[in-house]
Amino acid sequence: MGTEEESIEQAAASRRERLKALKAAQELLNAPDEDSAQPAENQTDETNEEDNPSMKFRNYVPHDKQLQEGKVAPPVLPKFEDPVAATPPASEEKEDPFVNIAPKKPNWDLRRDVQKKLDKLERRTQKAMFKLMEQQEQEKQSHGGGNAIED
Numbered sequence: 001m002g003t004e005e006e007s008i009e010q011a012a013a014s015r016r017e018r019l020k021a022l023k024a025a026q027e028l029l030n031a032p033d034e035d036s037a038q039p040a041e042n043q044t045d046e047t048n049e050e051d052n053p054s055m056k057f058r059n060y061v062p063h064d065k066q067l068q069e070g071k072v073a074p075p076v077l078p079k080f081e082d083p084v085a086a087t088p089p090a091s092e093e094k095e096d097p098f099v100n101i102a103p104k105k106p107n108w109d110l111r112r113d114v115q116k117k118l119d120k121l122e123r124r125t126q127k128a129m130f131k132l133m134e135q136q137e138q139e140k141q142s143h144g145g146g147n148a149i150e151d
Helices: 002-030 038-051 108-144
Strands: none
């Protein structure tokens, strides 16, 4: 168990050293070329920032007026354009061969099977209506005394 603790401590120490080296390298990269009064001003700004840390609020609106200044404006998202919907569908004048296979109306087979009977009934209906009209004409002539008024 002692060796595990020592290995953890060694790993932590080596990590601290790597972080220090990375920080030093970052400072060298960010350091200005001229050694003038600017580094001194930057150091004083850094100490002031440490004393008064600025807070940024993205999703929270603080009640304190001093903290409301740190509220960040919501990001402006670009308008989404669907590349698939943007392209108009290609108009094809070719007719789908499967459209002709399926019937236009779903009850076509029922009409086909019953059509003969419907035709027979239609003829009988027309005959019956003609007979009724003749009977009504005869009744009008017999009751009217032979003076039929044609409509």
